[in-house]
Amino acid sequence: MLWIVAAGFFMQTLDTTIVNTALPSMAHSLGRKPLDLQPVVVAYTLTMAMLTPASGWLADRFGTRRVYFCAILIFVLGSLFCAGAQTLPELVAARVVQGVGGSMLLPIGRLAVLRNVSSGQYIAALAFVSVAGQVGPIFGPVLGGWLVQHVSWHWIFLINVPVGVVGLLAVRRYLPGGDSNGAPPFDWVGCGLLSLCMVAFSLALDAPLQASHAGWSAGLAAVSVAAALLYIPHARRSRAPLFRLALFREPNFSVGLAGNLVCRIGSGAVPFLLPLLMQLQLGYSPFHAGLMLLPAALAGALSKRWIVPLVARFGYDNFLLVNTALVGASIASFGAMSPGWPLALSIAQLALFGATNSMQFAAMNSVTLKGLSLEDAGSGNSLFSMVQMLSASLAVTSAGALLTTFERGLGSESTEILHAFQATFVCMGLITAASAWIFMQFAPHEARPAEGRLAAHKEV
Known part of the structure; x- marks a missing residue:
């Protein structure tokens, strides 16, 4: 099995x-x-x-x-x-x-x-x-x-x-x-409202950032907000809502969801942007571009063993503050890549990103979910998984919109397109780094979490 x-x-x-x-x-x-x-x-x-x-x-x-x-x-x-x-x-x-x-x-x-x-x-x-x-x-x-x-x-x-x-x-x-x-009745209305919220918001970001499309984007954003707001009275009236509003009474869960969403938008754009940069601007073959992502994946797998002692020593607050900044800086550093960039330096950048990003996921997961009651654990984990997948979608959508915008503003020559990639990486790094402010809003909690509880919430 x-x-x-x-x-x-x-x-x-x-x-x-x-x-x-x-x-x-x-x-x-x-x-x-x-x-x-x-x-x-x-x-x-x-x-x-x-x-x-x-x-x-x-x-x-x-x-x-x-x-x-x-x-x-x-x-x-x-x-x-x-x-x-x-x-x-x-x-x-x-x-x-x-x-x-x-x-x-x-x-x-x-x-x-x-x-x-x-x-x-x-x-x-x-x-x-x-x-x-x-x-x-x-x-x-x-x-x-x-x-x-x-x-x-x-x-x-x-x-x-x-x-x-x-x-x-x-x-x-x-x-x-x-x-x-x-099985209890499923909340199809609640699921439909949240799905409409996600799809409308994603399409609003995906619309080209031009004056002629500003109204379309604003309208979709309004639909997204309206769907989210309509879910609140629906959840209050429903006997079995998709996600109980009581979930959000746990302050660390609400802050953790917001922090995860923003942080993952930046880090989730890297697997989408890097292969494009390497093949379209740096002259890599598809196989070579795939190999170049190996250092990040391997470093991420190896660094999982570090997260428990680091959080146990410094606490979630201090760890997330520093590590989030490192993840954002590593993403922004990819903007320095250009033809002739040293291979060893590229590998070091990718390894730093992979290690810090892997530890970031483990810490974010643990501190977000650990305060939920047994009654809300299953529903909270489902909502958390939903936010993770939504962030992966928004990461690609945001990165594509920024890259298109910079490309139109700078020009269509090869050099200008390279600059568009560089500016996009810097922006995505700043978005990830900005999530550090969200993590600073966590309510007081244990500074030295139990190892077993932290390890149980590591992202696989």
Whole structure:
């Protein structure tokens, strides 16, 4: 069962990163500019953010094995549709289908582990599954670059098919059935309001920053705010709201959500921007660009062991204040990259970003969730996962909008486009660094957290 869940998690995390190094080749094949393919990345993550809250209810209503089987099947079909897409709209629609399946892979997998593994072995089981989450981002850019360079970009999606087919057979054979039961009514109205809020806000940021589109962006932003405000009276009236308003009475949870959202917008833009910079401006091949992201992934995996002693010694407040600034500075430093930039210095920059970003995620996760009551833990974790995926979507949307704006302002020559990349990296670094002010609003809490509690909330 653990291998099945790990395989599903691997497919989900792999497809979050494998597309980035293939964007220039995909754009050339479809006759579009690389930045035109930004919706290909956003559609996947935004769909997952919208549908994740429903995954637990679906498992309760129809059974864990049945829903997990359908999730893999939808993901595989979406991958086939992506590989067969002939136009950009077709590819975006196929990524939405893929996101529908991906939105259920990790939550349902975790639920299957929770329901079938004893409490004494639960942490060890999740640690085993988490390895797949670490391997996916490490090999995703490299594998994507190699497939694009030596085969074709279609294979970054076709590679999911054999893995998915084996997963489908294994689910039928090895995953415990888990009878469906009387699930409580699902809050479809609340889910619809929050989904509308996320989609409208993302589209508002995605609209080109021109005077002719200012009204369109403002209107979408207003729709987003209105949907969020309408959720408040709905949640008060509903007997079983999607997310109880009582969640936000825990001050650290509210501050942590806001800090996570802002911080991840900057750090989440790096996997999208760097492969484009390296291939379009620095002359890297797709495979070379994928290899260049390895130092960040490896440093992130190695640095996870440092987070517990560092937070135990300095406390969340001091650690997040300093580490957030380091993450922002490392992102802004990518703006210094240019043709002829020393390879050793690039590797050092990427390693610094990977290490500090990995520790940042672990600390943010822990301090955000640790104050929730047992009654609110499940709902709070679901909302937190939703915010994580939303931030990944907003990161790409914001980075693309800034890059387009700077490119129009500076010009279309190669040198001006390089300057546009540099300015975008600086802006994204400043956005991440600004989240340090949000983390300073945390209510007083334990300065020396227990190691086990911190380790339980590390992001995989």
